[in-house]
Amino acid sequence: MADTAQYLTLGIDRELFGIDIRYVREILDMRPIAHLPHAPAFLLGMIDVRGAGYPIVDLRTKLGLPRVDPTEATRIIILDVPLNGRTQGVGFVADRVFEVTGLDDDATEPAPDVGGRWQSNYIAGIGRKGEAFIVIFDLERLMASDDAPLLAAAAA
Template sequence: MAATSQYLTLGLAGETFGISIRNVREILDMRPISRLPHAPNFLLGMIDVRGAGYPIVDLRTKLGLPAVAATEATRIIILDVPMNDRLVGVGFVADCVFEVTDIDEQAIEPIPEVGGKWQSDYAAGIGRKGEKFVVIFDLARLMAADGMTEGSAARLDASFAA
């Protein structure tokens, strides 16, 4: 029997991405985000969820896609992201969330080597759901890509708690 894992599938600029359900804490409707001065452009700010502060990352900006205004479908996905041997709570803004789906682990293919500077280091591989391709995020590499390190996340936590 093929080993399957569950992934939360989300939409971003018309493409489908997947995040292991093991990393997902909850999915929230879009809400006001408190801006942080001098934060990197992909870091929208912080939100409070039941007394805990979470940094919020715009996945579009993080992936080099054009920013768009939030819609009724926009969601914040609260995740446990592995950073330096611990899990850090981070929120990702996605255009929409589709479903939790099973993806066959054996069918996940490596990212194609096409040469050049294709930004693909954030992806663990490409899975399939029917005829659709699902780009599976490697959360640790995605967050390490632009300097969102454990130290900056800890400083955010500290500044939000103050």
């Protein structure tokens, strides 16, 4: 019998992504974000959640998509992201959050290395749920190239 992992599914543009539920702390409605001077384009700024500051990453910008205005469906996902052997609290802005879903390990395959729209280096795999494909993020690799600005923002 295959092991089943739980993923939070979210929508960005027309694509479906998954984040391992182990890293998800909470999901928030969109709220004002305090901007940081000289921050990279993907780093929207900081928010306060119960006295703790979290850098907020625009996943659209991080994935090379154009930025859009928030809608009623826009959410901030607070995550514990593994970075350089420690855990960093980070918020991701997603267009939509759908549900937590289980994916059997045998329904997940490695990301195809075909170039194109998504860089396969931050994709842990591709899961299948019915007819839909879910691109599963490797959070550490997604954030690894940008850990210096994130760590500086978190320390601020």
